[in-house]
Structure formats: C-alpha cells, structure tokens
Amino acid sequence: MHRISTFLALVATTFLSSSVFGAQLESDADLLARGRYIATAIQGCGCHTREKPDGSKDENWRYAGAPNPAPPAGPPPNAGWTTPRWKKIYARNITPDPDTGTGKWTETNFIRAMRTGITPDGRVLDPQMPWESFQKITDRDLKSLWAYLKTIKPVKSKSPDGIPADAK
Amino acid sequence: MNARILKIFSAAALSLAIAACALNSTQETIPADWEQASYFERGNYLVNHLGDCIGCHTPRDANNQSENSLYLSGVPAKYAGVKTGPSSVAGFPGPRGARFYAKNLTPDPETGIGKWTEDQFVKTFKSGIKPDGIKYALTPMEWNIYGNMKEEDVRAIYRYLRTIKPISNKVPANIPPQ
Numbered sequence: 001m002h003r004i005s006t007f008l009a010l011v012a013t014t015f016l017s018s019s020v021f022g023a024q025l026e027s028d029a030d031l032l033a034r035g036r037y038i039a040t041a042i043q044g045c046g047c048h049t050r051e052k053p054d055g056s057k058d059e060n061w062r063y064a065g066a067p068n069p070a071p072p073a074g075p076p077p078n079a080g081w082t083t084p085r086w087k088k089i090y091a092r093n094i095t096p097d098p099d100t101g102t103g104k105w106t107e108t109n110f111i112r113a114m115r116t117g118i119t120p121d122g123r124v125l126d127p128q129m130p131w132e133s134f135q136k137i138t139d140r141d142l143k144s145l146w147a148y149l150k151t152i153k154p155v156k157s158k159s160p161d162g163i164p165a166d167a168k
Numbered sequence: 169m170n171a172r173i174l175k176i177f178s179a180a181a182l183s184l185a186i187a188a189c190a191l192n193s194t195q196e197t198i199p200a201d202w203e204q205a206s207y208f209e210r211g212n213y214l215v216n217h218l219g220d221c222i223g224c225h226t227p228r229d230a231n232n233q234s235e236n237s238l239y240l241s242g243v244p245a246k247y248a249g250v251k252t253g254p255s256s257v258a259g260f261p262g263p264r265g266a267r268f269y270a271k272n273l274t275p276d277p278e279t280g281i282g283k284w285t286e287d288q289f290v291k292t293f294k295s296g297i298k299p300d301g302i303k304y305a306l307t308p309m310e311w312n313i314y315g316n317m318k319e320e321d322v323r324a325i326y327r328y329l330r331t332i333k334p335i336s337n338k339v340p341a342n343i344p345p346q
Binding site for chain 1: 201203213214216217218219220222223230231232254255260261262263266305306307308310313314316317318321345
C-alpha cells in the first residue's frame with residue numbers, strides 16, 4: 001500500500017509539474033533556444049553593435065557598444081545619439097565581460113533595466129534605449145533573452161561616457 | 169460506481185477534444201510557443217514591444233516622444249532634404265553620405281503598405297527584396313536578422329499592421345552612398 005501511494009504521489013507530481021507548472025520548469029535549453037531566436041530574428045539589439053564602413057554590422061564587436069573614443073560623426077551605433085538630455089549618448093557594452101559589460105549583472109538586474117531603465121549602479125537609462133517599449137515584454141521572453149546574452153562572447157570594451165546636453 | 173464516473177469523464181474529455189479540433193479547423197492554429205492568444209495580439213506584441221518597430225517607424229517630437237497621431241507612418245515627408253538632426257527627422261546616416269529613412273508601415277495604399285499582400289510582406293521579410301524586385305539597402309533595418317523570423321511571426325506582424333490607421337505620408341527617398 002505504501003509503495004502504491006508513493007507511486008501515485010510520483011505520478012501526481014510529474015503530472016502537475018509538466019502541466020500546471022510547466023512554464024516555470026522550462027529547461028535552460030528551451031530558454032536559451034528562445035533567447036537565441038529573439039536575438040537573431042526579432043530583437044537584434046542592433047544599436048549595441050557598431051558598424052563597418054560599408055554599413056554592415058561588425059560581428060567581431062557584436063553587442064560591445066560604441067567604440068572608445070567614438071568618432072565625431074557616423075551611424076549612431078558608432079558615433080552615438082543626440083537626445084533632449086544628451087549631447088551625445090552611446091550604446092553600452094552588453095556582452096558578459098565582467099568589467100566593461102554585463103558580466104556581473106543578475107537576471108533580476110537585467111529585467112529591471114529592460115523594464116524601468118534603472119541599471120544595477122542606479123543610473124536611469126535615457127529612453128533612447130527603448131525600455132518604455134520593452135516594459136511589456138513577457139517575463140519568459142526577458143529571461144530567454146538574458147539566458148542567451150550570458151552565452152555570447154565577452155568583449156572587453158568600455159563604451160564612452162555620455163555627454164550631457166548642458167555640457168560646455 | 170467508479171467505473172461509471174470514469175466513463176462519464178472519458179466521454180466528456182473526448183467531446184471536449186473533438187470540440188477543440190473542430191474549433192481549430194475553423195480558426196487559426198496558434199503556435200504552441202506563443203504567449204499570445206491570436207495573430208493580432210502576437211503582432212501587437214512584436215511591433216510595439218519585443219521588436220520595437222515603433223522606435224524607428226513612429227515619428228518623434230522635439231522632446232523625443234513618439235507622435236502617436238503619426239503612429240508607424242515613417243519619417244514625415246516635410247523633412248525631405250534636412251541633413252542634420254535625429255534619425256526621425258534626417259534619417260540614419262550610412263556610408264559615404266548615404267541616408268536611410270524609416271518607412272511608412274500603415275495600410276495607406278499609395279504611401280504605405282496598403283497594396284502589399286500578406287505573402288509579399290512575408291517574402292520581403294524573408295529576403296529583404298521588395299515586391300517591386302528592388303533589394304533593400306543595408307540599413308539599420310537589419311534584414312539579415314529579420315530574415316530568420318518564423319513565418320508565423322511575420323504574418324502576425326502583417327495582420328496587426330493591417331488594423332492600424334492608414335496615414336498618407338510619402339517618406340523621403342533614401343539617399344544612396346555617393
């Protein structure tokens with residue numbers, strides 16, 4: 001009898017975990033595959049990859065942000081954007097390099113930055129980084145994208161600091 | 169008793185399954201991986217959130233805020249010839265003096281994608297080649313990435329775009345590299 005109830009409990013657990021709690025228990029491999037799909041088909045985070053002179057993305061610097069020093073003019077991923085708050089603002093390194101990228105970020109840090117623009121060091125990102133649009137990306141898709149970004153090649157490259165609009 | 173309950177349950181489950189199949193044959197099959205319940209909702213999610221199409225294709229005011237009355241209608245015609253300013257005004261700078269302008273994605277027949285069929289839209293996304301046979305330039309619109317999009321996601325985007333307000337706006341023509 002004991003053995004049967006153990007068996008039944010096991011069956012029930014398996015059933016519950018695979019159906020009711022399926023979303024939470026999705027495997028890391030599934031998350032990663034979806035994250036790769038998002039990054040390579042839907043949301044390429046293209047602003048974070050500098051361009052070559054012919055206008056194509058420079059894959060050696062994929063996700064590494066603007067060059068430092070940045071050129072005075074050119075496509076925004078290289079030369080930065082001008083916004084009401086910034087004379088120049090540059091895309092950051094989002095590769096997992098621990099010192100110049102997001103290597104020390106946690107998934108929670110990433111999701112907060114994507115939804116509120118607030119980085120782990122307390123900066124508020126300019127809405128040029130479209131966190132206002134990203135607010136409604138689902139938890140699942142953000143976790144997937146983060147799972148993928150953690151696996152890309154870390155590139156050491158400190159993107160230039162922004163120049164505020166009121167800078168002399 | 170138990171057997172009878174089981175029988176009733178089985179019958180109920182079977183009829184539910186049959187009903188579900190019947191429903192599916194008249195409605196669209198929603199891909200299992202979607203968290204959205206329809207093509208419209210998926211398209212809305214991709215255009216406004218995950219893919220952020222609005223970021224480039226909706227004009228912005230002087231405060232860099234999206235001008236929702238011009239939703240997805242591309243760089244306004246009145247800015248043709250303007251060489252400085254944000255990409256929502258002066259286009260994206262490309263190599264050797266090139267400038268690329270975000271296009272009108274509304275269903276306006278003359279200046280938007282009103283005359284495009286769903287299959288033309290899918291083919292354009294997959295290949296980067298417009299229905300008129302001209303290949304899009306290498307621009308911030310990353311065709312090499314969007315070509316990897318699953319067909320059902322592209323169809324969802326198209327179906328969503330068909331529902332938005334048509335706006336007549338002839339986007340300035342791209343300036344090719346000199």
